[in-house]
Amino acid sequence: MARLDRRGLPLSTASDVAAERYREGVDLLLSAWPGAAEALDEAAAADPDFALAHAARARLHAIRAEPAQARARIAAAAEAAARSGTDRERSHVEVLSLVIHGQPARALERALAHADAWPRDVLVLSLPLGAFGLFAFSGMADHDQARVDLCERHARHFGEDDWWFLTYRGWAHAENGAAGLGRDLAQRAFDLRRANANAVHALSHAMFEGGAGEDADRLIAGWLPGYDRGGTLHGHIAWHAALVALERGDAGRALAIYADHVQPSASAGMAVNVMSDAASLLWRLRSYGHTVPEGLWEAAAAYAAPVFPQAGFAFADVHMALLAAATGDKAGVEQRATALTRLVEAGSLAAGPVVPAICRAALAFVEGDYAVCAGILEPVAGEVTRIGGSGAQREVIEDTLILALMRSGEAAEAHALLNRRLHRRPSLRDTRWLSQITP
Template identity: 30%
Template structure:
């Protein structure tokens, strides 16, 4: 007979020690405090025949969107498959969903987790993993609706409840429901101040509303909880740098990069993506970041040289190369991405469509911009920005597309397009030093920069 975890979900282990270790690993996966690997190894030692710890290892590795970890994730899934004899239906469903992720069929995986959550709304793993792949797919509705369908069934005293509330807050923010998002995130942090996803959700709200001074103060207020021993820290340092970019405090941004996003400190693909995104923003406003970008690009190539796994990451790899002045290397990277995206044996993969329809046009536009073909870059970027959600990531992350389009507009003949983009920006949030920078470059009258 199956045992139950702390939320009443069936698990295929009768070992309390194994279940406790898996619960600790689950908290680490949702809170980002340290990695879950040590706890999962304890769970495996306590019950060698239990499938779930191996599934959790696979899911944690796959969520990194790092091609270098795909083989390790596949091995973990093989280990899980060898232990299906005592697995529950719920655990088998997780195996099916993770195999779909491994196969590149991310939409199908999220639908499988949807089905699982209808039966087990307190399945934190299904909520965590579907949320991550909703973000990777740019599915803002899924980010909001899936936690919303589950939260009323959760006990508010559950230690993981604040973390699920943090997921919901971020989903609300990505659906432009900013007051509700901020309220949900602050509620999560009242229950448990160690919920980086909730800190992150408020940072996004403040960014989207143009409350940049508040954003810096917000991250500083909670910094003692997220800055040390947390794998979300590098992304929150990125957010801190983003607020400084809006103030055109380029020296401050460079200090943050050197302290927290330098090439020598980065160990995962998401961290390298953040570093590339920040260096590219500085490059666009005229900062010489070539040495830092080259170190990042070289370190990235040493860790992983497989293109075409995830178009969002590929685009950022291109920005690192271009900011480093490595145009030829960037062109070769894009060509390899195109070759994989157009390969027939990858037709089932989400990234096949994502790269072909969104990623490759964006990367080619960035190449055109780097070659000085700024009007051509603008012609591609202007329609592509409307489909950019399909490449994944958040609104704040995808803003580097608009920033590049603005740079192309001010350098070329599409100045009316640049003015329209600034109008759009000013209708959404107050003017910042960065907005005024672009307005000045466009030669707009002072009253248009307010």
């Protein structure tokens, strides 16, 4: 009898143990829940020729920024798939191999083709989705819409009770301006599987984008204590609660959350999350006029320096520039911006000139050259989506522009930007945000 994955696709293993541990491991991986590595290792041990077990383990290594281990496991997967895998399994391994070997454009093309052929192969379908997926980091300005289109194209294959698909369909809609629909979908996903950090993350985003920050705060406060601190999204979900605290003017609570959950010494998250969460939260605190305790900037910069030393990863580059500017490393900002400009000129930076522009604007902001900062950011404001990440993450750039406009005497332009945000998130009218950004 053929062994099947959770969504009815056949698995090339003769071991019931391998199949069962694989199903469990993929569930844990897709819900960002601890235990995935152990389950997938057990699947591979039960059947060393089970290609998909090696491939999923390789994916987990890649998520944890362990490139050498990821390459070794995807090589083992490719060898096993060549010996005994199906067409689907060989394609599955090929797509993951492209991701792991740093070929995102080809990986996106192949992932979309694979999804058309086998839409219920969710480990591959997941790759273009999410804040750090192949669409988000493609340099596309319309990646929010692209995720919605992908989800809707394949929605008929999933029905109303697939917790994974509901999670990512909800997140995609919330990010694309349909916060209410996104919240409903993410809530159904959460109700189906509460041990699902990605659903809480999606629901938090939908609440935030829909102006329901207090609902997000209650959700996170009630759920986060049950999520192991080693979970990859523990610190990032706490970061969302810190944003809510800042929006209502409670810098003390935001700093307490940072100290307990978000700062590099407290978070076991993905390096890109740890670095960007630290940089953006501290930048918001400083920009809004709150005191950042001594040593926090330096500790975040020290964590990030060996992890993202080279220019070329747009989302990381922007946040590295915030860290360098805030710690007085003018040479570091200029060096990264110059390297990025060269990449743009060579046509090898998908996100384009908006990336070095943000870096230079950050330095101008810290140096008090607000008119210069605004002059750099205003022309590229519509291109910020190209750096990837989520709307909540990219909002730090919009904050910087609003503040620079206000502090350079361009209050009308600043209020026009702020009013667009108030229209999107009306609950901000009840906060101290506006008074905080008044110079």
